[in-house]
Amino acid sequence: MQPLVQIENVDMRYGGADGTLAVTGLNVKVEKGEFAAVVGPSGCGKSTLMKLVTGLHIPQQGQVIVSGEEVTEPVSIVGMAFQNPTLLPWRTTLDNILLPLEIVQRHRKRLRRHRDEYVAEAEKLLETVGLKGFGDKFPWQLSGGMQQRASLCRALIHQPELLMLDEPFAALDAFTREELWCVIRDLHQEQGITVVLVTHDLREAVFLADKIFVMSARPGRILNVHKIDTPRPRDLDVMYTTEFTEKVHELRNEIAEARAVA
Amino acid sequence: MTGFMSRIDWLKAAPWLYTIGLFVFWEAAVRLFSVSQIILPPPSVIFGAIIQYWPAIWKNSLQTLYTTTVGFVMAVVGGLALGLLIGWSRQIYAGLYPLMVGFNAIPKVAVVPILVIWFGIGTIPAILTAFLIAFFPIVVNVATGLATIEPEVEDVLRALGAKKLDIMLKVGIPRSMPYFFGSLKVAITLAFVGSVISETVAANSGLGFMMSGAQSQFNVPLVFAGLIMLAIEGIAMYALMAWIEQRMTGWAHRSSTMAG
Ligand SMILES: Nc1ncnc2c1ncn2[C@@H]1O[C@H](COP(=O)(O)OP(=O)(O)OP(=O)(O)O)[C@@H](O)[C@H]1O
Ligand SMILES: [Mg+2]
Secondary structure (H helix, E strand, O other), X not given: OOOOEEEEEEEEEEOOOOOEEEEEEEEEEEOOOOEEEEEOOOOOOHHHHHXXXXXXXXXXXXEEEEOOEEXXXXXXXXXXXXXXXXXXXXXXXXXXXXXXXXXOHHHHHHHXXXXXXXXXXXXXXXXXXXOOOOOOOOHHHOOHHHHHXXXXXXXXXXXXXXXXXXXXXXXXXXXXXXXXXXXXXXXXXXXXXXXXXXXXXHHHHHHHOOEEEEEOOOOEOEEEEEEOOOOOOOXXXXXXXXXXXXXXXXXXXXXXXXXXXX | OHHHHHHOOHHHHHHXXXXXXXXXXXXXXXXXXXXXXXXXXXXXXXXXXXXXXXXXXXXHHHHHHHHHHHHHHXXXXXXXXXXXXXXXXXHHHHHHHHHHHXXXXXXHHHOHHHHHHHHOOOHHHHHHHHHHXXXXXXXHHHHHHHXXXXXXXXXXXXXOOOOHHHHXXXXXXXXHHHHHHHHHHHHHHHHHHHHXXXXXXXXXXXXXXXXXXXXXXXXXXXXXXXXHHHHHXXXXXXXXXXXXXXXXOHHHHHOOOOXX
16 A cells, blocks of 8 residues: 655755755655654754645655645645644634634535534544633633644644644643643544654654654754554553663664764 | 722822823922923913813814824725735835835925925825824834744645635734734824824914914914823824724733734
8 A cells, every 4th residue: 555645755955956955865654544753853854844745845856745646735634733832812722723624625615504513523622632611712811731732623623634743742841741642642543643743752752653763964864764563552651661761762872873973 | 098098099090190290290390480481381371271262272173183083094094905915925025115114214294395286285285194104103013913924823724725815814914903903003193293294384274283373473372282182182092092902902912922
């Protein structure tokens, strides 16, 4: 079967012919339903990789293929969430979550007449992330962690096949972070959604992912791919096994080396 | 005694107390140093003049309020439209910005004679001067609101297939509204400056006209009466704009995600 995401020999340069070469010779394959994590030194092109997959940037060289088609413009089968929740402060949480439906072509036509249906869907998502009953609150009435949960709901409302997360948990406290790891883990498990997660937190990567891509310093390319075979469903306790700690160590050393080369 | 004192909301009372304080100080200083009325009349004399000349003052105050408001409304419509246009495209922004800065730097009093040549002495130059002077801060504020959309918000929407128009409607315009309503307070104050300049130079009614007439007759209390009326109109309109701002964009004062 063809992978859902396939990046082939991609070069991406910002700002014209002699601008910054962000990634070079990039090769990534993510199967449908897989949970992939991307780790690497700061500034190595992880966010660039996300933007390439979503079609926000088109590479100068190589090919990005998502769901069997070459990406030449934004692909609306993805949902995105960033480190910053980026909710719109003039909309209630519920209206923020419904925002993608006002954009994605196949939903925007149905939205007005089937609004109740969509609202029910949004409320179900809110419940999944532990925000039941907060739909009519404004973002500034929520804590940072709650806003991040809402932004996850927004990424999921149009039922994307692919969820792209760029350090979504980086600004949260340790407990909230672990809680949200479990939320993502369960979403992935239950909905069979494909996830690409960029993170600096190696424990997060090893706990959640099936496959971890380690990137080199800029210009970024894939140095190594680790398979994580820890059986699912994974409990938070797996983080205290020696196997887990060793994997985290191994990754840590690889990234330290990648940084040193730069 | 203490019960009465503690029931007063000192914060609410402060503007009135300070204003009264200013007038009392002014009155006392003028009397103490026996300043001539031609130089600085005391408030009591000014209020006497307001009562004495009330019909003329009232008529001219209404005229100034009228020219200012019409010019201001034009500035709001024009400023909003141009601000959206400039915020829409970087090229239009790049092209128009220096022109507008240059235009804004021109003292508007220098434009009044041209307006008089075109439209004659009277109401229209006053309205247009108010418009010209009030319009710039609105444009700049609306354009700033549009130009500072967080790139991540834009990415989230563009990844879903949003076109430029979607992003403007869903994010840009709502986002620029606090900037827009915030600029109204500045714009209304400037509009008064514009209309009064024009009335002073080239009009036959309005507070500016009245004050320049009073000045040529050395009727200094009437000049000050005109200034007081202008201040009152200015404060009232400012308060109205502040109230509208509060009503329309309460969310911007609450949210820390936006420095509005
Ligand atoms: N819009 C842009 N214009 C020019 N250069 C850019 C742009 N975005 C990123 N870059 C450059 O491309 C390189 C990769 O950036 P990217 O944001 O993908 O890194 P990253 O791995 O996400 O970093 P971090 O871990 O700090 O988030 C960086 O060196 C950066 O300087
Ligand atoms: Mg990044």
